[in-house]
Amino acid sequence: MNLNEEAKRIMAISISKLYSSRTQRGGLRLHRSLLLSLVMRSARDIYHSVQVLNETAEQQHTVPCEPQETVIEEPMDTSTDQTVPDVSIESTETDPTTDEEADIKPPKAEDGEWDKENRDWAQCDRHSRKRRGKAAAEPEFLPSKKARMDTEDDRRVGVLRSSNGNCCRSVEILTQISVPSAIEAF
């Protein structure tokens, strides 16, 4: 989607400008940093709203199937196609994170897709929360100026970025860090 691509591009440009302004002579310019963060915020908002629209459109596309099924079956039973992947993912992810999984499990079972995505997000969030500092310090699209200290971290960061479902999440992590910290630097 054009707007989506545009928003992502503007976010990337804004982040790189924020980073390069840290090395500018005379120090960070508050006015410039504020404007950059405002642009990044609106680009991020547009990007997320487009994502939400996409997700809603996908759900709306699949939902018409359900009433046909639920007429025959009980409301809680969604189609078998949807439940099976849910179960399989749950089984792999419950082991390391049992308590938190239960906490974030959404109440509605028929929002299978949403549930799966949410769990993935929480999982990645947990990983990324540990590594957040690194992710913010070394975004991939900028040339690395120093040797990478921890190759294990990089692989994990790489995993975050390469998988489709998490691609937007990593950008979101970056924007969540960069926007306030640009101002907090003062």
Add this chain to the structure above:
Amino acid sequence: MAGAGGGGNDVQWCFSQVKGAIDDDVAEADIISTVEFNHSGELLATGDKGGRVVIFQQDIEKSQPQCRSEYNVYSTFQSHEPEFDYLKSLEIEEKINKIRWLPQKNAAQFLLSTNDKTIKLWKISERDKRPEGYNLKEEDGRYRDNSTITTLRVPVFRPMDLMVEASPRRIFANAHTYHINSISVNSDNETYLSADDLRINLWHLEITDRSFNVVDIKPANMEELTEVITAAEFHPHQCNTFVYSSSKGTIRLCDMRASALCDKHSKLFEEPEDPSNRSFFSEIISSISDVKFSHSGRYMMTRDYLSVKIWDLNMENRPVETYQVHEYLRSKLCSLYENDCIFDKFECCWNGNDSVVMTGSYNNFFRMLERTQRHDVTLEASRECSKPRQVLKPRRVCAGGKRKKDEISVDSLDFNKKILHTAWHPQENVIAVATTNNLYIFQEKVN
């Protein structure tokens, strides 16, 4: 004719002089960062990125009908040096952000110059006599041997070649955490204000060790910051009134009689945003880069990225006049964001009788906007149009479609050649236009 006159379509501008290096390789230190005429127009000061101030003086004796004013170098001095803030591990640039002249009170001239952190009061004085005939010293300064002194004489002043001396009389430091963007001398000739991104301080010209904070918009939590101060100026006649502009496109007028702290404004000037123009960059282009009162004090002018607006101080909800400077750039905002040009801070200025305003643009173009008949013209400061008394031809930019002859297309504009700083002589139709590292002086064509 004397008098500021109209600069409208009846005024033709011609080239007078250009100052600065000719070669295209521009040294960063030579980039002009501010231009200001003094109150009589006899002196023209420029500041550059290297922290130097160069003052030109109008040579009135040599003036002839064809060439009314010629400005020659009067004084050059290093105003600010690069400094280092050890606490924050930051370098403080020596670039001169603003110069403001004080009204002349005696033979000497005074100006305020500021970089990001420190304001200095400079005294520029002339010396055209020197004492001769000392008893204890030779003419070259060496002390005479006491045994050779047999008589006493009274030293006398003898004429010498004119020497212009600049000496720092006051240094106003350590009052700004953020970067100073404006200074403005009050009409009371005793105080002045300095503004940074979040605060405005009031100083007395004689007192350097303290200043009074009159505006503070710093939020308790910096994450909640939504706007910064971009420019501030005292009213030309009312010593209690000043205005400051913000990055959100608003202007606040403050009255120092209302309270000691002017966080609460007396008037708020704001025009509602046109929703059809909303884009990713709406906030950036609405940020005001300059605010200037008219000489009369009735109006003020603001410059944002694409337009110039003139406000009547009695009407807060919208400007009385809006002029588009380079509307053809509206569709190019994304590219201008990428190449950083969208952050350029253009200044603007009034002519002597407030009938015309001027501001800069790209490709070394500058715009003259005549208010009474709403005429506007685009002119260019370039070496190609720099023959003595050559009349400047109006330039036109082709926004789209078929390009006419003599028009330049938007994509051909050179965005590295920008005119950010311009100044208008307070009484005559003489203008100073700063390109990157050259200062062009144009004057009204005299028949």
